[in-house]
Amino acid sequence: MSSLHVAATLLTVTAATISAQRAPAPVVPPVVPPVVLRASRVVDGSGRTLRNQDVTVQGGRITAMRASAGALPTGGIDLGSRTLLPGFIDTHVHLGWYITDKQRLHEERDGDAPEVSTLQRAGNAWATLRAGFTTVQSIGEADNAVLRDAINAGRIPGPRVITSLGSLNERSGGGSPDSLRAGVRRFKARGADVIKIFASKSIRDGGEATMTSEQLEAVCGEATAQGLRSVVHAHSAKAVQRAARAGCTQVEHGVFADDATRAVLVQRGTFFDPQCGLVFHNYLDNKQWFEGIGNYNAAGFASMEQAIPLAEKGIGLAAKLPTLKLVFGTDAVAGAHGRNAEELVCRVRRGGQPAMDAIISATSRAAESLGLGKEIGRVAVGYAADLIATDGDPVAQIEASQHVSFVMKGGRVYRNDGARLPGVRK
Structure with missing residues (x-):
């Protein structure tokens, strides 16, 4: 072999050796013992x-x-x-709602610095997790993505958060079916996990239906087409029935639902999340936090007080229908975070739902409603x-x-x- 060939061979071997020395060792994840x-x-x-x-x-x-x-x-x-x-699952909370140091519901104009609001929301999440709720569906607030993503990344402790990043109603984008469909697509593009829809007035305003069947079919149909679930705020019998017939995934509240309405929910396989008492009592026991904001007034508080016996009775009637997909959600707002299990007590003691069924509604059935029935809840x-x-x-x-x-x-x-x-x- 010529000296030239020998030198070339030595260079090749040396380069390979240096490369091997410089190459980072493969990363082997630590074995975590069971x-x-x-x-x-x-x-x-x-x-x-x-x-x-x-x-x-x-x-x-x-x-x-x-x-x-x-x-x-x-x-x-x-x-x-x-x-x-x-871990318990609450399919309806509002983690972004909190009470300020001035003992008032946080609003954009109240002067709280962004970092204060961030810490308050993180505190709500921690209180909820400590109370045993490892997954929540926080629907309605546009800024839940930051909280959701921080928890998912392990930067702060909190429950798994599923969020709509806002909501749609009969006026969104002008209210036409095409504009509502476009609204669904915008929410998906922003990273929403679910679509929140207001199909009736607030209970404080009587709860009348506000969205037409055509509008609901457009928004819920588009949500399904985009691979998203749809959760509908609806109090009146008409609003609940329209949402169920439109193929929406889940209906919230339903204070004025009657036997015919519950039959439609069963027929359409719609998940139903009525509230028993926590949200009502939280408002009524702490009027000073909310009074004077929008429809939080004497008439609004009176409407909520009148709704309590209807809500309790409705839980019992729904629980007697074994094929009705009754799930657990508190509508926990400012002042109620971490108290979510009070709603379970109300459902059993005031509504008459059997305790085991109430637990199922807050575990495996709630997981099914979120599309996570093979992941959590058991x-x-x-x-x-x-x-x-x-x-x-x-x-x-x-x-x-x-x-x-x-x-x-x-x-x-x-x-x-x-x-x-x-x-x-x-």
Whole structure:
């Protein structure tokens, strides 16, 4: 071999060696060991109660469930007498609403700096997560995207947030079917997860229908075509029926729904989210925060007070229809964040909904309404490890849902206080 060939070979070998030395080592993700949760009672979200279960979590998911046996593995969490459940899901909140230091509902003109508003909203999200609600649908506020994305990125703690980034009504874009369809497309382009629609007046203004059947068919039809769900604010029987017949995904409120209206909801397979009491009592107990803003006046407060018995009765009537897709949503506004489980208590104690059905409506059925029925809402292998534990058994005593002392979301523990209420009936 000539000296020229030898030199070329040496150069090639040397270059390869240098390249190999400089090349970064492949990144190998750390192996996170599994964590076992030992629970004496599991309410699994599907209607079953299981006893003495070890639930294994790894990589943010439930990877195994088996009868408890032997010593708890190192790093495991013994929940003692607490009840393990899927993280609760609230399909209607307003995380952007808060009360200012001046004890008034935040408005754009109240002078709060953007950073103050940001922290207040983050506080609402944290309060909601600590209360055991690991997923919420926050609908109506245009600025929810920043909060949603910060939580998703792990920068701040909070529930999984699904948001509409605003809403459409009978006047949007002029109100023509084409303009409403265009409005849906604009929301999708901005990153909305769902379309929020106002099809009736506020309960404070009587709740009359405001959108025509043609308008609802246009907006809900376009939402479906764009791969989005549609959630409709509707109080009157006419508004609820129009929304159901238009193929909208879910109807909110329905204070004035009657038997014929509930039959249409069943026939069309529409998810129904009536409120029982939290939102009404929050307004009425704290009038000073809201009074004088828009329709928050004497007549408006009187209308809400008159709606309470109708709302409670409506919950019971809806719960008696096993084929009606009754889901859980509080309409939590300023002052109600973190108190979401009060609505579960109202549904059972005042509305007459069976406790297990109320829990299902806030877990697996709520997940189904969000299009996440195979991802969250159950304690089952393969599901996301969104798990909570309550002091006591909420099936036997629904008030236990207000005593959450363990919260895990995506396999990460955000709260573990230990059983704090030994006197709670087990």
